[in-house]
Amino acid sequence: MIDHIGISVGNHEKSRGFYLSALAPLDISIVMEVTAQQTGNTAHTGFGNQGKPFFWISGRAATMAETTTTHIAFSAQSRAAVDAFYHAALSAGATDNGAPGLRPDYHENYYAAFIRDRDGNNIEAVCHHPA
Structure with a gap:
């Protein structure tokens, strides 16, 4: 079973706002956020419901493998x-x-x-x- 999935986005803040609005009618909201300082790389936002994030967006990193x-x-x-x-x-x-x-x-x-x-x-x- 898939636990969660994530995608990279070009502009984390704009995409965060977009998905916050677009997913609201599906009862999906922000459940968890991980800062760039915590990861040492890029920010991540986890959307889900009932306390479980299952769709993540992440800002793109500079290196090829991380993009x-x-x-x-x-x-x-x-x-x-x-x-x-x-x-x-x-x-x-x-x-x-x-x-x-x-x-x-x-x-x-x-x-x-x-x-x-x-x-x-x-x-x-x-x-x-x-x-």
Whole structure:
């Protein structure tokens, strides 16, 4: 199952306002924001409902690999499955984009791993359950 998806946008603030207005009739609003200072790179805004962000927009970064427009996160049922995804992806030719581990800036049980596929897409496996 897909946990969330993200796209890059040319102007984060304008796109934030656009999606805030366009998604309101669907009962989708801003659930979470991550600043450029927190990421050390670009700002991110998570839209969703019932406290769960499932559609993210991100400002474009300067480097080629970071301007890839697609981010997809798959739900994992356990932290061991996240680890297995990461190692299987690397063995299949992916490159590391974030080793398995907790991401407490997102929430205390956010355990994820990130890889870049052969086309540069940012693919993630995430488990939201406690250890």
